[in-house]
Structure formats: C-alpha cells, structure tokens
Amino acid sequence: MKVPKVFNIGPVHSALLFSVAGFSATAIAQSDSAAVEEITIIGRQEFIEKEFTAQRAGANVDAAKLMNQVPGGAAANNGPLTGQIQYRGMFGPRINVRVDGMLIHGGGPNWMAPPLHHIPAGLMEELVVEQGIASISSGGGIGGAATALWKKPDYNTDDGWKFTGDTEAGYGTVDSGSSLSGVLGTSSDTQRLYVVGSSDSGDNYESARGEVAATQYERDVYGAGYGFRVGQHEFDIDVHKIATEDTGTPSLPMDIDWFETEVWNASYSTMINNIGFQARVYGSTIDHGMSNSLLRPTPDFSSLPLPPFVDDDKRRVLTDSDETGFKLSLDWELAGGSAIVGVESKDAEHNATVYDPDFAPFFVNNFADSEVESLAWFAQWSSLITNRWYVEGGVRVAQVDMNTGNVDAFPAQLVDMNPAMWPMGTPPRAVWMLREGFNNSDRTQDDDITDWVLKTRYQATDSLVVEVGVAQKNRVPMYQERYLWIPLEANAGIGDGNNYVGNPQLRPEESTQFELGFDWEVGDFYLSPRFYRRNVDDYIQGVPATNMAVIGVSANANGDPTPLIFANTEAEFTGADVTFGFRISDNWRFEGVASTVEGRRKDVDDYLYRVNPDNARLAVFYEAGDYALKLEQVLTAEQDEISATNTLDPTNGNNSFTPTDGYALTNVYLNWAYDANFTISLGAENLFDEDYVDHLSGFNRVIGSIVPRGSRMFGQGRNFFGRLQYRW
Numbered sequence: 001m002k003v004p005k006v007f008n009i010g011p012v013h014s015a016l017l018f019s020v021a022g023f024s025a026t027a028i029a030q031s032d033s034a035a036v037e038e039i040t041i042i043g044r045q046e047f048i049e050k051e052f053t054a055q056r057a058g059a060n061v062d063a064a065k066l067m068n069q070v071p072g073g074a075a076a077n078n079g080p081l082t083g084q085i086q087y088r089g090m091f092g093p094r095i096n097v098r099v100d101g102m103l104i105h106g107g108g109p110n111w112m113a114p115p116l117h118h119i120p121a122g123l124m125e126e127l128v129v130e131q132g133i134a135s136i137s138s139g140g141g142i143g144g145a146a147t148a149l150w151k152k153p154d155y156n157t158d159d160g161w162k163f164t165g166d167t168e169a170g171y172g173t174v175d176s177g178s179s180l181s182g183v184l185g186t187s188s189d190t191q192r193l194y195v196v197g198s199s200d201s202g203d204n205y206e207s208a209r210g211e212v213a214a215t216q217y218e219r220d221v222y223g224a225g226y227g228f229r230v231g232q233h234e235f236d237i238d239v240h241k242i243a244t245e246d247t248g249t250p251s252l253p254m255d256i257d258w259f260e261t262e263v264w265n266a267s268y269s270t271m272i273n274n275i276g277f278q279a280r281v282y283g284s285t286i287d288h289g290m291s292n293s294l295l296r297p298t299p300d301f302s303s304l305p306l307p308p309f310v311d312d313d314k315r316r317v318l319t320d321s322d323e324t325g326f327k328l329s330l331d332w333e334l335a336g337g338s339a340i341v342g343v344e345s346k347d348a349e350h351n352a353t354v355y356d357p358d359f360a361p362f363f364v365n366n367f368a369d370s371e372v373e374s375l376a377w378f379a380q381w382s383s384l385i386t387n388r389w390y391v392e393g394g395v396r397v398a399q400v401d402m403n404t405g406n407v408d409a410f411p412a413q414l415v416d417m418n419p420a421m422w423p424m425g426t427p428p429r430a431v432w433m434l435r436e437g438f439n440n441s442d443r444t445q446d447d448d449i450t451d452w453v454l455k456t457r458y459q460a461t462d463s464l465v466v467e468v469g470v471a472q473k474n475r476v477p478m479y480q481e482r483y484l485w486i487p488l489e490a491n492a493g494i495g496d497g498n499n500y501v502g503n504p505q506l507r508p509e510e511s512t513q514f515e516l517g518f519d520w521e522v523g524d525f526y527l528s529p530r531f532y533r534r535n536v537d538d539y540i541q542g543v544p545a546t547n548m549a550v551i552g553v554s555a556n557a558n559g560d561p562t563p564l565i566f567a568n569t570e571a572e573f574t575g576a577d578v579t580f581g582f583r584i585s586d587n588w589r590f591e592g593v594a595s596t597v598e599g600r601r602k603d604v605d606d607y608l609y610r611v612n613p614d615n616a617r618l619a620v621f622y623e624a625g626d627y628a629l630k631l632e633q634v635l636t637a638e639q640d641e642i643s644a645t646n647t648l649d650p651t652n653g654n655n656s657f658t659p660t661d662g663y664a665l666t667n668v669y670l671n672w673a674y675d676a677n678f679t680i681s682l683g684a685e686n687l688f689d690e691d692y693v694d695h696l697s698g699f700n701r702v703i704g705s706i707v708p709r710g711s712r713m714f715g716q717g718r719n720f721f722g723r724l725q726y727r728w
Contacts, residue, residue, distance in 0.1 A: 096141025136394025251698025337383025495698025
C-alpha cells in the first residue's frame with residue numbers, strides 16, 4: 001500500500017472523497033500504482049489513505065455509469081445518455097451533482113439530459129463523490145454530493161509556452177458505438193488557452209436476447225477556455241456547447257429529437273491577508289425537442305372523437321430553460337481550525353409545451369414560465385483538534401421562491417368556444433376544470449430551510465480510524481412536482497410508466513441521517529465499512545390520484561387510468577457499504593466493493609421505487625511494467641423489495657411488480673502503456689453474454705421492441721471494446 005500522506009487543498013472542507021476516473025498512461029507507467037485512483041482525505045487530517053480502483057469501461061460515454069464502481073453508488077438509466085446518479089437508494093434531484101461547480105438541473109421536464117449528460121466521459125478529468133454525509137460547503141441535497149471536472153491543460157512549469165493535447169478514440173461492439181474526444185491547449189506559467197471537442201454515437205444495443213429498440217445515441221460537444229494566474233490570483237472561464245440528436249430514452253414516453261445547450265462558467269480565487277476568496281458565476285441555456293415517433297412506433301392511447309386522439313397519437317414537446325448562478329466564499333484559519341463562510345444563489349426559468357405535428361391547433365402547456373429562485377448562506381468550521389481527533393460542523397440556511405404562469409390547452413379552449421357542446425363528463429370539460437383550478441390557485445411558494453452537519457473522525461489506533469456523523473438536510477420540491485397541472489409523464493425521469501400531476505402545496509423534505517464508519521488497515525490489508533440510517537419526513541412520492549378530472553383526462557387522453565399525484569409521505573433508508581482489499585504479491589492485488597440498502601415507506605407498508613439491490617464488485621489486478629490487467633466479477637442479488645405504489649399497475653401497461661433476478665457479470669480489462677504518451681485499452685464486458693435485467697432501469701415504453709412494453713429494460717450483452725489515448 002502507499003505511504004499515507006495529506007492532500008491539503010486549503011481550509012475549504014475536510015471530507016472523505018472518492019476520485020473516480022479511468023486508467024492513465026502515467027499510472028500504468030508507474031507499475032506500483034497502475035490503474036489506481038485514490039480515496040483521499042481532503043483537509044488537515046493525517047489519517048489512513050486507502051486505494052480505490054475505478055475504470056471508465058470500454059467506449060462508455062455516459063459518465064453516470066462510473067457510479068457503479070462507488071460503494072453505495074449506482075446509475076439509474078433511462079437511455080444511453082440519460083443516466084442519473086444514485087447514491088444509497090436516492091437518485092435524481094435528491095443528489096447534489098455539479099459540473100465544475102455548476103448546478104444544471106436536468107435538460108427538460110423529464111430529465112432526458114441529467115446533469116452528467118453535459119460532460120462526456122471522454123472529456124471528464126474525474127468524478128469526485130463525497131462519501132457519506134456531504135459537508136455543508138458542498139451545497140444542498142439530501143442524498144449526497146458529486147462533482148464532475150472537465151479536462152484542462154496544466155500551466156507550464158518551465159519558461160515559454162508549451163503545446164499539449166489529450167486525445168482518445170474508442171469503439172464498442174455491443175452498440176457499434178464510437179467515441180472521439182480531444183483537449184488541445186497551449187500554456188505558459190501564467191496563461192492557458194484551450195479548445196475541447198468530442199463526438200459520441202452508437203446504434204441500438206444488443207442484449208443476450210437481441211437488439212433493443214430506441215437505444216441509439218448521438219452527441220457532439222465542443223468548447224473553449226482561458227485561464228490566467230498571477231501571484232495569488234487565478235481566473236478561469238470556459239464555454240461549452242452540447243448538441244444531442246436522435247437519442248433514445250426507452251423508459252420515457254418520448255425520445256430526444258434534439259438538445260441545443262450552451263453553458264458558460266467563470267471562476268476567480270485569491271488570497272488577501274491570509275483570507276482565501278473564491279467566486280464562481282455560471283449560466284446555461286437549453287433548448288430541447290422530443291418526439292414519440294422519431295425512433296419508435298407511434299402509440300395509440302385513445303379513440304376520442306377529437307382530431308388529436310384519432311388513430312395514432314404523434315406528439316412533440318418543445319422545452320427551454322435558462323439558469324444562472326453564483327457562489328462566493330471566504331476561508332481562513334480560526335481557533336486552531338479552518339473556517340469557511342459563503343453565499344450561493346441560483347435562478348431558473350422553465351417552459352414546456354406539447355404539440356401534435358398532424359394537427360396544428362393542438363397544444364398543451366406543461367409548464368409556463370416556471371421560476372425557481374434560491375439563495376443560501378453557509379458557514380463551516382473544521383479542525384484537527386489533536387493529532388488523532390478531527391471535527392467538523394456546518395450550517396446552511398436557504399430560501400427558495402417558486403412561481404409559475406397561467407397554463408392553457410387546446411381541449412380547454414374548445415370549452416371556452418362552446419361550453420354547451422362540452423358538458424360535465426366530457427374530456428375537454430375535465431381539462432378545462434384542471435386548467436381553471438390551476439390558474440385560479442395560489443401558486444407562489446416560499447420555503448425557508450436549514451441544514452446542519454456534525455462529523456468527527458478519531459484515530460483509535462495506528463491502524464483504525466472511527467468516523468461518526470449526524471446531519472439534517474432538506475430538499476425543496478422541484479417545479480415538476482408542484483406545477484405539473486395535467487396528468488403526464490413529465491417528472492424528472494422517474495421512469496415508472498405512470499402519469500403524474502403536481503401539488504403546489506408540497507412541503508420540503510427533511511432528512512435526518514446518522515453515519516458510522518471504520519477505516520482499518522493492517523499491513524497490506526484494508527477494510528472500510530460504513531453503516532447509515534436516514535429518516536425522511538415529508539418524502540415526496542407519487543400516490544394514487546383521487547381527483548376525478550385528473551383520472552378522466554389521464555385515462556381517456558393519456559393512456560393511464562390510475563395516475564399518481566405527488567404527495568408528502570414518510571420514508572427511511574437503512575444500509576451499509578464497504579471497500580476492502582489486500583496485496584497478494586508485488587504484481588497481484590485484490591479489491592472489492594459491496595453495498596446494501598433498504599428503502600421503505602413509513603406511512604404505509606411499501607418499499608420505495610428504484611432502489612439498488614445488494615451488490616458487490618470483486619476484482620483481481622495484475623500489474624507489471626507497462627501492463628495492467630483487471631479481472632472483475634459483478635455480483636447483483638435478487639431485488640424483491642418492490643414498490644407496489646409505482647409498479648403494481650397492470651392498467652398502464654406495467655407488468656413488473658415481480659422481483660428482478662440476481663446475476664453475475666464477468667469483465668476483463670487490459671491496459672498497455674506503449675510509451676509515456678500512448679495507451680491502449682482492450683477488454684470485454686459481460687464476457688459470457690449473461691441475460692439479465694438491471695433493476696435500476698425504467699420500464700420499456702417502446703412498442704414492438706424485443707423488450708415487452710411495461711417490462712424493465714434488458715441489460716447489455718457481450719461488449720468487446722478498444723480505446724486509444726494519446727497525450728503529449
């Protein structure tokens with residue numbers, strides 16, 4: 001094992017982090033550390049440093065899949081570029097996911113472009129996941145914190161300017177997927193200028209049973225950045241454009257027609273009289289189109305005697321969102337420790353409208369000028385109070401204001417034009433009633449929330465560290481959960497096949513969490529288990545709708561006679577995860593990761609939806625000179641803790657209120673550092689072409705696919721892959 005050391009990045013915060021990235025040529029050239037990314041203690045403590053191995057598999061282009069290698073982590077997939085981070089049973093908006101410090105709350109109302117969609121794996125330097133209870137300085141979110149960082153060239157440590165590059169090309173057989181990416185830059189000791197670009201594309205993937213429809217993808221990314229540093233001043237700015245086209249999301253009712261996304265991000269840091277100052281401002285503009293007839297057969301949900309509902313029901317949705325934010329912070333030495341105080345804000349506006357390409361008058365405003373404005377103040381103090389005892393405490397106070405405009409729909413306008421023609425009991429009248437009730441309601445919501453965290457780590461012996469933490473964190477409802485006025489599947493990618501309606505009166509979730517952890521290292525062996533329990537008051541969950549207008553519209557026009565309405569419930573999460581490993585010899589070592597979590601409703605006897613089953617990853621590594629070999633076995637248990645609320649609903653086409661079987665996948669990875677610049681990666685995933693179902697996939701919505709409609713998605717079959725990386 002490596003000699004413990006401290007990565008002191010200043011008095012910002014102290015927390016255990018997982019750094020998740022791919023094999024690097026540098027790491028392979030140094031045989032003792034081949035393919036190893038470290039879990040590091042950031043701050044001032046000198047406790048045990050462990051090794052953690054993570055690898056960007058094959059030609060994988062979805063950065064969210066790296067979470068599968070994090071203890072307690074997983075990826076909830078609705079499509080090849082639509083993976084959402086899951087951590088310890090929570091996913092989606094409950095996780096604080098940032099891209100270089102930016103908060104991007106999903107592209108579109110159904111999160112077809114979750115936060116990590118906006119950074120391709122080939123252009124990502126690393127994904128850092130904070131273990132357990134996230135520090136207050138990391139920001140909000142009740143389910144954990146993760147940050148993805150773009151690749152950027154380093155400043156030149158010598159005189160003059162240098163030209164650098166980081167390029168790679170990959171290919172995978174399971175979907176004929178190809179990936180090209182590059183970062184080209186020039187830098188001096190005070191300035192750096194760079195451009196980035198990538199192109200990812202693939203066909204429908206093959207499962208062990210055959211080709212899975214509506215799983216193709218295409219995404220192009222390009223951008224530029226500039227940075228300078230003079231003395232203690234450092235400034236960076238970058239802009240990126242993400243263009244996604246013709247990409248499947250089979251667990252959602254539509255596929256991606258296009259995304260046109262522009263993001264910009266600027267940061268500045270300095271030291272003034274031993275006080276650190278950091279500032280970041282950023283923004284994003286997302287235009288998005290989706291279609292239910294682009295990559296899949298058009299569904300026929302209704303035979304109402306209205307033009308939009310006769311024969312097949314083609315639909316297009318056009319959405320846009322604008323988001324801006326900033327974060328300012330000061331940090332300094334205080335009372336033998338490190339203090340940080342700051343303020344963070346984010347404003348966003350979202351719109352979404354449904355159209356019928358075959359009947360121009362038809363439209364439905366999903367969301368009209370839905371605004372979310374947040375402002376948060378935070379303070380944190382941490383200290384290594386003795387050479388064996390570390391403590392951390394923090395408080396975050398936030399105010400979130402939400403509102404939305406009036407909505408409308410073509411069926412409601414029919415009633416406006418001729419009320420007598422559409423009396424009570426007709427579908428247009430039901431839509432009219434929903435519109436009138438929504439527009440005449442008080443939709444303004446102001447929420448004040450307070451988060452706090454207390455953590456301590458104690459070096460009990462030379463080989464054992466004990467960590468204890470407790471926290472209370474809150475989550476304000478999304479605009480979808482409050483303002484979805486008509487029953488549709490526009491719910492941030494829940495992917496359960498149900499129609500939902502919002503509830504403007506929802507209260508924020510309040511999560512209370514307890515954590516107990518141990519880091520034990522003896523010789524060449526290490527073991528790091530974590531145990532946790534989280535109670536969530538006012539947990540936001542869909543429950544059966546009782547409004548007859550909602551039920552009528554959902555059944556007659558939108559194909560689901562049993563829609564759900566977002567409501568405050570009670571929930572709890574209990575689980576454990578562990579990393580462990582040992583060195584077998586100079587060239588061989590063994591590592592493992594295992595996780596278990598149970599998510600339950602407390603107000604009724606039911607489990608929570610889409611919670612990761614018990615799982616383990618066991619790997620043997622062989623490292624010699626320029627070569628690194630990894631043999632991995634992925635073990636996933638049966639998941640029989642199924643949410644009846646979300647999945648026991650045969651009337652909407654679901655047939656998956658049954659356990660998902662356990663499975664075992666075998667993966668092989670080989671890396672060869674041809675020289676200090678050129679690396680070749682080869683391997684096979686699911687080597688034996690196992691037929692399996694990923695419990696965290698949503699339910700298939702595509703008619704005519706090899707996956708029955710309403711069944712969970714089949715897992716990917718055997719994938720042979722290769723990747724070339726050249727750095728200079």
